[in-house]
Amino acid sequence: MGEPRNIKNSAFKIETPLALPDDEVQVWRVDLESLRADEARWQKVLSPDETSRASRFHFAVDRQRFVAARALLRTILGGYLTTEPKDLTFAYSKRDKPFLGPAYADRGITFNLSHSGGIALYAFARGRELGIDVEQVRRDFDVEAIARRFFSAHEQEQLADLPATERIEAFFRCWTRKEAYIKATGDGLSLPLTQFDVSLAEGSTDALVETRPDSAEAKHWLLREVPAGTGYVAALCVRGQDWNLSDWSAMRSSAEAGLSGGERSADRF
């Protein structure tokens, strides 16, 4: 069995109800590559629109990862809300950011997710706008050319100042931090990527350096690196400064944590 908040295979268990204190942001990691083979099981909790979206993927691997990612989103949210995963409904902003649907919106849980390669990261909080982004570190493209196109002048300078051997990881730190911020605001790529600067420093817990034209905007958010596992880089952006991160990598094993009889086995699907 995997550790709580680090779901490594289909034999995970989820405590019900899951605790989510007001001042906490909880990050989960899910190994989609291990879960995707159980597609028929995950399909059972999806809504018709999610099933229809899944059917449009060209490659089976992408479809299976999407299905597993949505099913696990529903399963974890079901744990927080003490609701059957398949009963949950979602609403979408005009830029496609998902939220809990009207029937659950008054419960105040906010979330965001990201997937890359074989994993997904999920962030959950109470009443806080947030965005999370994970990227698998790849070494097969021209980081300078992409940086020139998408990064601000300050970010390009930070990248250029680094030794060549450190640039790829720094590039992905920048990319995930910019994505986490635009996902938190919900603006997506409609927010010009050169209108804000992030720090490329490793391990930064306060990486939103500058916002333009309103410099006060940067103070409303906390943007930080989060652990994602070997070969991945990730960032989390949350509105407000008064929160603590509780992430998958800091969790004790379930045996140590002494899960109660309220835990729910994923085998119920």
Ligand SMILES: CC(C)(COP(=O)(O)OP(=O)(O)OC[C@H]1O[C@@H](n2cnc3c(N)ncnc32)[C@H](O)[C@@H]1OP(=O)(O)O)[C@@H](O)C(=O)NCCC(=O)NCCS
């Ligand atoms: C859609 C976008 C919000 C994220 O795309 P992405 O990084 O490719 O994908 P991720 O896996 O990180 O996130 C996708 C998830 O974010 C959520 N999402 C979708 N639109 C969103 C939005 N506007 N705001 C926040 N979250 C959103 C969804 O849950 C989606 O998952 P789904 O498959 O369950 O629907 C958007 O930022 C985008 O198109 N990015 C393209 C990449 C790019 O050019 N980035 C430049 C960075 S320097």
